[in-house]
Amino acid sequence: MNTPPSRGLDWKEIHVDEEEEDDENWAMPASTLPGQAGHFTSPLSVPSSHQIISGNKDLQLDNSRVSSMDLNTNKAGMEGLDKEKINKIIMEASKGSRFYDNQKKREKQTTERINKMMEKLAQLTESEKQAALTQVDEMVRDLELSRDLSRIIVHLDMDMFYAAVEMRDDPELQEKPMAVGGMGMLSTSNYKARRFGVRAAMPGFIGKKLCPELVLVPPHFDKYRAVSKQVREILAEYDPNFCPMSLDEAYFDLTEYLERRRRMSAEERTYLYCSAEDHGQVEDEKKSTSDKAANNVSIQERTSDEDGYGSSGDYQHQSSSGVDRSLFTSVSKKQGEVTSGKVLSVPAEIQVKSPRRHGNTNNASSLEDSRSEAEWDEQPEQDVEDEDNTCGTKRQDGRFETFGVTCEEVVREIRFRIEQKTKLTASAGIAPNCMLAKICSDKNKPNGQYRIQPSREDVMDFIRDLSIRKISGIGKVTERMLSALGIQTCTDLYQQRALSYLLFSQTSSSHFLHISLGLGSTHVERDGERKSMSTERTFKEISIPSELYSKCMELCEALAEDLKKEQIQGKTVTVKLKTVNFEVKSRASSLKVPVRSSQEIFAIARDLIRTEIRACHPQPLRLRLMGVRLSSFQDASKLSRSRQGTILDMFAKKQSNNPQPVTTPTPDCTEPTMGLLEESTSNNSFSGSVGTPGEVSDVSRIQVLVPNTKVSAPDTEILTSDTEDGVGVSFDNKERVEKKDVVSGSKKAPEARDSTQSAVGVGVSVNRVDRSVSSDTELSSEQTFESAITAANVRTSMTISNPHHSQSHLEPRLPFCEDDFVSGRENEHSSIADREEHTKQLYHPELLSKSEIFNQENNQRVDKLLKMNSHAKSDEYGSECTSSVEAEAQRMLTCPICRQERAYSTLEGLNQHIDACLNKSAIKEMLHRDKSRSFSSSNNQLTKSGPKKLHSRKRSNSGSGSSSSKKKRSKSTPCRTLYDFFQKKDNH
DNA sequence: CCTGGAAGGACCC
DNA sequence: TCCCAGGGTCCTTCCCGG
Known part of the structure; x- marks a missing residue:
């Protein structure tokens, strides 16, 4: 069996007996499915021999030309061009270049992928195909049930x-004829230029060739x-x-x-x-x-x-x-x-x-x-x-x-x-x-x-002959893959639904199915928090290590600038390298604590590059592009995955009047229902709070304690102790942990502290909080929250130094992070001379030629020195901030949930209000979820409850709900069960 | 077995 | 005229460690 076991299992559960008769009701009307006689023969009827031939054709084509470099005329104003001629010019202009060679290579890879897929196809048995079809049609039925035509969406x-x-x-x-861009790359062209085949994403020099x-x-x-x-x-x-x-x-x-x-x-x-x-x-x-x-x-x-x-x-x-x-x-x-x-x-x-x-x-x-x-x-x-x-x-x-x-x-x-x-x-x-x-x-x-x-008819009419390439998310490669299966239009896509189910990943095939039914997201949602931030630069070949490092530092500085603007910090640093042959590599390293400053980032990026240089040795690492990215902002990923469960849990507990925390294993652990709000500063975050510029730059997350829940745990008290009005002020995650550790950490084994699963103490409350907040993203706007916070002028920066303990959190190889909770700002403040000295050492070629260990140690030492220097400053800073928090109070505050603006004499008022809102939204969400469970299909359910993404970002998953496809499947089970339940009821 | 990083890609504008 | 960007998101695969 080619089907993964989990898949088979899930589908067994959702299999419905009466699917044969229902099929006709739920499948596309025959008119939209030309050639589909039976309900399972036709979709599978493309003879495998034909497919394999077409796969081979790809190989043959490959020798003659690189089709992936062909002009993509899938753009307004480019109809009816002499494609052949244009492609010839493009080819002439590119042939022999490194870029061209790389394209050829990539195309070959795609061909191999296709061939592999074809092999898999050839091995499929009839019964497998039929079984797949049955299952897919089951999905189709569900999808049809969930089809929502009530929204009027405009793009x-x-x-x-x-x-x-x-x-x-x-x-x-x-x-x-004009285009915006440079010799390197064009961003867009006007219609006059398009008549010459000049279009966006085309290098300028080729544009020039096409249209002098x-x-x-x-x-x-x-x-x-x-x-x-x-x-x-x-x-x-x-x-x-x-x-x-x-x-x-x-x-x-x-x-x-x-x-x-x-x-x-x-x-x-x-x-x-x-x-x-x-x-x-x-x-x-x-x-x-x-x-x-x-x-x-x-x-x-x-x-x-x-x-x-x-x-x-x-x-x-x-x-x-x-x-x-x-x-x-x-x-x-x-x-x-x-x-x-x-x-x-x-x-x-x-x-x-x-x-x-x-x-x-x-x-x-x-x-x-x-x-x-x-x-x-x-x-x-x-x-x-x-x-x-x-x-x-x-x-x-x-x-x-x-x-x-x-x-x-x-x-x-x-x-x-x-x-x-x-x-x-x-x-x-x-x-x-x-x-x-x-x-x-x-x-x-x-x-x-x-x-x-x-109307369904209109939608299907529109879809029928639509080229799959028109669909956002289906690009060159996917088009080729599908084309190898004889799929060109959406109707083809539907007819081959069983094959795509068997040959593509669940996510993809689900996506394809949605497309072929004309389904997509019916929600217009703002993009969620950003996931990463990066800068990259193309340049003339660089291969000298010191220059590479220097370039890297530049990028890190640029990135840090951007991060500062949005007050973001992240835990994963990724370096992107493109060699002169256009091969792209990425090297990443994750830390336990988030970083933000250019030096912190550079410390990591530098190591990554160094490793890469060594790997090439004795050949030089010849690059044409370098990029640095920061991601894993706080625990954004965790949040989005479990957020709903958590807030609903919270709500459920309250509802059931359970006075005891339910899932808290440790006695002294923070009450999970505590309404601790945390704002992840991923997006726009705090647009600079009042006060001396730069003073608050360390504040990256703000938490608001919602006070109407009982706060009993000692840890919590520590958190709240900063203010009287129940506003726990902003700590960084790590700061919180540190603080907790200072006070009560000795009671627990370090392992327990590190484990997020063990759900102890502050760690737990933090997670809960994260989730509950993020579960409200649909309702709350970050900006609003930001303004609330900004208005309140809540500023803190806790500085707890416990290097001894902090060590356990930190990557040993990254000295910069050791004192990280203060580093962000400090690095900004560290003297330029220091920095230059530091940089000089890092760039120094001799340094690189030394042994690895020595280098590392040496650099670490330098880093540490820098750190310690900065550390001292941050202590003053911390106390400064703490005091300033107390000074604030009377403002107009906006509730991040309902967005209502009201005057609050103390933040407690706001917090109470937020808590109420949270409850409201929890109820709402629960109802909504229930509703969608009952009436929508597995995928669509995800579409609705699984936030964002659907149409989001060009990728437009049009309803398949992109990530976590496995979870999706299992989540879908209850929904299908419910659906089955209704089905049976109806049938009886 | 499962999870979570890391690495490589596809795609979008 | 001079030789294929830069900023993102998401998916898949591989692999390691609990």
């Missing part, structure tokens, strides 16, 4: 963002950020929880807003056009548009050729059409008003129809939505009234536009406002889930929108 994507900004600011660029006139503009990120901010401000009005994915794209959910929208007056839905003075060059476009309109150019005509960016590929033309398209409605309306004179009596028609016309032809059919019409129909009278009032008059000069109440109209309005505000166009996709919305936004790019109606 908004600015058109060729960077390039558009540059073109806006330099009209001359509009005439030319290509104008390269260096990026101006500040500008892009500013524009991005403007756009986000608009989006926030429609969905405060919108989720920006990058500077130029975002998801948002219009469902709630649309409810309100219905009650909005026409006036509220009316927007003013920018005046000519405001819009210099745009004005011309507008004029030309109105000319066209005045000439009564057929709208249908105009829109019908819009996809065909045509062979003429006149970008400028397209561009202006882009601009005027959004103005078109207004113009046409104006025209309508002037010419027909009927406009006033039939505003609805104009408003509803106009977007359909100009909103890209493809909309036409999908927009014939009875619901939209119905929605609109509720409004016309009101609208007419308004028309008769202010708006009507104003519109006569053509400077106003009123938008309807349908989601299409709202999105059009958003795009309109964006364009007015930024002079840039955006495209949007509207669909019942994120995955689909994302694809839709590309459909009518640029400056268009597209909606998939919220």
